[in-house]
Amino acid sequence: MSSGWVRMAAARDHAIRYGFIVLLFGLIAYFAVAADGFVSPQSAVFIFQSVAITGVLALGVTATLVVGGFDLSIGSVATSAMMAAAYVMVVLEQNAVVAVVACLAIGVIVGLINGWLIVYMRVPDLLATLGMMFLLVGLQRIPTEGRSIATGMTMPDGSVANGTFGAGFLALGRHRFDFFIPNLIPVSVVVLLVLAVLIWFFLEYTRFGRMMYAVGSNERAAELAGAPVKAYKIWAYVISGVFASIGGILLAARLGRGDIASGNNLLLDAVAAALIGYAVLGAAKPNAFGTAVGAVFVGVLLQGLTMMNAPYYTQDFIKGLVLVVALVFTFALSGRGKR
Amino acid sequence: MGNNAVFRVHGLRKSFGHIEVLGGVSLDLHAGEVTVLMGANGAGKSTLVKIISGVYERGGGTMSLAGNDFAPQDFALQDFAPNTPAEAIRAGVVTVHQNINDGVVADLDVATNLTLDRLSGSGAPVLFNPGRVRREAKAVADRMGLAIDLRARISDLSLADRQMVAIARAMAHQPKVLILDEPTSSLSSAEADRLFALLDRLREHGVAILYISHRMSDIRRLADRIVSMRDGVISGVFDRKPLDYEGAVNAMLGRKIHLDRIVARNSARPVLTIDGLRIAQGARPISLTLGDGEVVAITGLVGVGKTALAETLFGVRKPLSGTMMLSGKPYAPGSTGEAIAAGVFLVAKDRGENGIVGDFNIQENISLPFHRRMSRLGVLKRRIERATARRQIQELGIVCRSEKDEMSALSGGNQQKVMVARWISQAAKLFILDEPFQGVDISARRDIAAKLRASANGRATLLFVTELDEALETADRILVMSEQTIVGEHRNADIDLERLLAEVAGGPLHSAA
Numbered sequence: 001m002s003s004g005w006v007r008m009a010a011a012r013d014h015a016i017r018y019g020f021i022v023l024l025f026g027l028i029a030y031f032a033v034a035a036d037g038f039v040s041p042q043s044a045v046f047i048f049q050s051v052a053i054t055g056v057l058a059l060g061v062t063a064t065l066v067v068g069g070f071d072l073s074i075g076s077v078a079t080s081a082m083m084a085a086a087y088v089m090v091v092l093e094q095n096a097v098v099a100v101v102a103c104l105a106i107g108v109i110v111g112l113i114n115g116w117l118i119v120y121m122r123v124p125d126l127l128a129t130l131g132m133m134f135l136l137v138g139l140q141r142i143p144t145e146g147r148s149i150a151t152g153m154t155m156p157d158g159s160v161a162n163g164t165f166g167a168g169f170l171a172l173g174r175h176r177f178d179f180f181i182p183n184l185i186p187v188s189v190v191v192l193l194v195l196a197v198l199i200w201f202f203l204e205y206t207r208f209g210r211m212m213y214a215v216g217s218n219e220r221a222a223e224l225a226g227a228p229v230k231a232y233k234i235w236a237y238v239i240s241g242v243f244a245s246i247g248g249i250l251l252a253a254r255l256g257r258g259d260i261a262s263g264n265n266l267l268l269d270a271v272a273a274a275l276i277g278y279a280v281l282g283a284a285k286p287n288a289f290g291t292a293v294g295a296v297f298v299g300v301l302l303q304g305l306t307m308m309n310a311p312y313y314t315q316d317f318i319k320g321l322v323l324v325v326a327l328v329f330t331f332a333l334s335g336r337g338k339r
Numbered sequence: 340m341g342n343n344a345v346f347r348v349h350g351l352r353k354s355f356g357h358i359e360v361l362g363g364v365s366l367d368l369h370a371g372e373v374t375v376l377m378g379a380n381g382a383g384k385s386t387l388v389k390i391i392s393g394v395y396e397r398g399g400g401t402m403s404l405a406g407n408d409f410a411p412q413d414f415a416l417q418d419f420a421p422n423t424p425a426e427a428i429r430a431g432v433v434t435v436h437q438n439i440n441d442g443v444v445a446d447l448d449v450a451t452n453l454t455l456d457r458l459s460g461s462g463a464p465v466l467f468n469p470g471r472v473r474r475e476a477k478a479v480a481d482r483m484g485l486a487i488d489l490r491a492r493i494s495d496l497s498l499a500d501r502q503m504v505a506i507a508r509a510m511a512h513q514p515k516v517l518i519l520d521e522p523t524s525s526l527s528s529a530e531a532d533r534l535f536a537l538l539d540r541l542r543e544h545g546v547a548i549l550y551i552s553h554r555m556s557d558i559r560r561l562a563d564r565i566v567s568m569r570d571g572v573i574s575g576v577f578d579r580k581p582l583d584y585e586g587a588v589n590a591m592l593g594r595k596i597h598l599d600r601i602v603a604r605n606s607a608r609p610v611l612t613i614d615g616l617r618i619a620q621g622a623r624p625i626s627l628t629l630g631d632g633e634v635v636a637i638t639g640l641v642g643v644g645k646t647a648l649a650e651t652l653f654g655v656r657k658p659l660s661g662t663m664m665l666s667g668k669p670y671a672p673g674s675t676g677e678a679i680a681a682g683v684f685l686v687a688k689d690r691g692e693n694g695i696v697g698d699f700n701i702q703e704n705i706s707l708p709f710h711r712r713m714s715r716l717g718v719l720k721r722r723i724e725r726a727t728a729r730r731q732i733q734e735l736g737i738v739c740r741s742e743k744d745e746m747s748a749l750s751g752g753n754q755q756k757v758m759v760a761r762w763i764s765q766a767a768k769l770f771i772l773d774e775p776f777q778g779v780d781i782s783a784r785r786d787i788a789a790k791l792r793a794s795a796n797g798r799a800t801l802l803f804v805t806e807l808d809e810a811l812e813t814a815d816r817i818l819v820m821s822e823q824t825i826v827g828e829h830r831n832a833d834i835d836l837e838r839l840l841a842e843v844a845g846g847p848l849h850s851a852a
Contacts, residue, residue, distance in 0.1 A: 205718050206714070206718055206719065207710035207714045207717055208717060210703070210710060213699070214696045217697050218696045221694050221696050222696070224653075224675055224687050225761075226680075226708050285698055
């Protein structure tokens with residue numbers, strides 16, 4: 001009897017630890033059988049590409065989750081950065097480096113403002129970043145009076161914008177490296193991998209990352225242990241803003257224009273990836289590896305559904321469902337969800 | 340006496356798990372009398388109040404409340420056993436809890452708050468009639484002599500006004516028994532005076548009041564009777580005029596002097612010198628010197644400024660005036676980080692709130708303040724972290740399977756040992772511990788005290804404790820705090836306990852030593 005209980009508890013532990021990884025492989029196996037052409041280089045490229053941008057955003061939001069916060073503005077930071085990149089290159093006719101610097105600056109500034117609102121103005125994190133999201137969605141439309149930005153477009157004052165996206169900039173989104181198969185790995189995936197390793201190392205192995213977790217778990221204790229808690233929180237939002245702006249750069253480079261209508265799903269996908277990450281390997285806390293797995297999970301799911309010709313409107317529903325299941329995994333089953 | 344008790348508790352028991360919190364409490368409350376209940380943290384006051392007010396179920400014993408037709412010779416008291424706070428209120432026992440905001444709804448106006456119970460009770464009208472609400476509220480306010488704009492929002496009121504509203508709201512039920520749990524803990528003295536005037540009026544109306552407080556000035560002002568509680572039982576009842584305040588404090592703190600007394604040491608080399616430090620508006624300045632190798636305990640009742648002084652030394656708050664010198668250099672920490680860098684460490688009180696990082700295991704909790712010293716180029720050296728944790732686990736005798744255990748798996752005493760280990764793992768100049776024995780079993784308490792004394796050389800150690808026993812067991816020197824300042828000093832050898840207790844009770848006969 002008692003050994004039976006122990007075995008059941010152990011089985012449950014295993015289910016919690018490996019549940020989502022198993023589910024991911026199960027999903028891949030299912031789509032491989034059910035969806036024609038799912039196992040193909042083109043399909044892999046597509047998954048990689050969609051994973052890259054949401055993944056970068058998700059890693060950023062993970063930093064804010066670690067300090068016990070949340071960042072709803074990431075999607076709009078990314079689209080603002082995309083519009084800014086297009087504006088700088090097409091309208092202002094500057095080169096790719098200036099565009100990238102402008103985007104990163106937007107990320108830093110938005111992060112600082114978010115952090116300031118939350119830490120010094122005491123606005124609750126969800127509300128501060130929600131407000132910032134609305135603000136940015138509006139702001140990014142002002143320079144062009146709501147139009148998308150592309151080479152040859154007519155500006156509000158009647159002039160024609162003649163600038164172009166630099167080749168180097170476009171390569172960020174379109175070039176692919178050979179990896180066993182020619183033209184398999186997009187640059188954006190390399191960017192994702194580098195950022196993922198960086199943030200993983202930062203959170204797990206540096207004293208700054210450790211203290212961010214302490215701040216998220218017990219802010220008062222962290223402060224009484226000598227940590228500059230306010231600075232850590234603001235930094236988390238700056239990391240989130242910068243990562244989101246990098247996502248925006250990759251998006252602009254892939255599209256080759258400043259598309260006012262794109263990027264609608266970025267927020268949901270990225271947040272889903274980060275929250276699914278809680279459940280990976282039973283971490284029950286925000287973590288970089290889990291977030292990366294979560295992003296792949298979301299990417300595979302979307303690509304598989306697309307290839308099975310699931311209507312677009314069912315995709316959000318299924319994503320939401322997966323998210324809810326992942327949250328149940330984390331908070332109810334593991335019994336460690338103390339957040 | 341005794342026969343005219345409005346409310347009577349007899350042999351009340353309560354246990355949580357196998358821990359007995361109340362071990363047979365008997366208590367009478369009389370009409371038109373303020374009974375003050377005193378007791379240190381963990382004495383069982385809150386549990387008693389929660390049983391009376393219907394939050395907890397009693398474990399044993401009886402409670403009785405006089406019927407409406409109150410007659411002095413009537414022994415047939417009704418049994419009283421509320422299952423919910425609402426039942427207790429309906430029966431005539433009303434409690435105003437310590438947290439003022441529990442008693443009022445901050446976003447509503449005064450009138451609505453005063454009539455809230457009638458609005459939400461069963462049989463309340465479905466439609467909200469602002470005019471009627473205001474009329475009823477005005478009646479309540481007039482009866483209480485409450486001079487507050489009824490249309491003001493609670494969140495715009497001062498704490499004292501909110502408190503008044505909470506009490507007035509409670510009084511709208513015309514209770515026979517009113518319980519106030521540390522009502523002045525966040526009030527200024529002028530605000531407290533208004534509260535006292537209100538309580539005087541209620542006393543004249545024949546309400547039996549149970550008043551829980553640590554503030555001696557409140558107690559002197561209000562008490563008709565003092566009941567002291569200790570370790571879950573009533574340890575003293577004082578009702579003969581003039582009231583024996585020192586006896587009450589004594590009964591509350593207990594004086595079970597252990598004879599394994601320590602050998603008090605003297606220190607020659609000063610580590611910390613405090614000069615003219617004022618930690619609160621209107622408080623007298625504090626001056627003291629702590630020496631190398633010395634363990635000094637500061638004792639005093641709750642709310643006399645012990646934590647404020649600890650936090651001032653640790654850079655959490657700034658003093659109003661005065662200077663500090665640490666090892667001969669000026670010391671004025673602007674943050675906890677600066678204090679730690681200067682070698683001043685604090686084991687904060689209430690470890691669950693201020694100490695333990697719940698998501699971290701033992702090892703990570705121990706290393707928390709010293710990441711910088713345990714890392715190179717920002718990368719944590721986990722080998723050093725683990726070795727430090729293992730050494731501390733062994734030296735303090737922390738009972739666990741390994742340094743990777745979750746904190747929640749440890750007992751209270753072992754959790755506290757981890758909190759001490761966190762700071763004792765590195766050399767300090769000044770080591771401060773605020774209520775380090777709170778929620779700690781005897782054996783862990785002995786272990787921690789022994790470790791503090793054994794490792795005392797090379798630093799000054801300063802403890803803040805409410806319980807006198809804890810000071811007597813650990814310190815070379817005992818300072819007494821009252822009203823935000825130091826009022827007495829004793830070497831822990833041949834202590835004049837009468838004088839010490841008088842200082843704790845803040846008697847007017849004794850000035851600073």
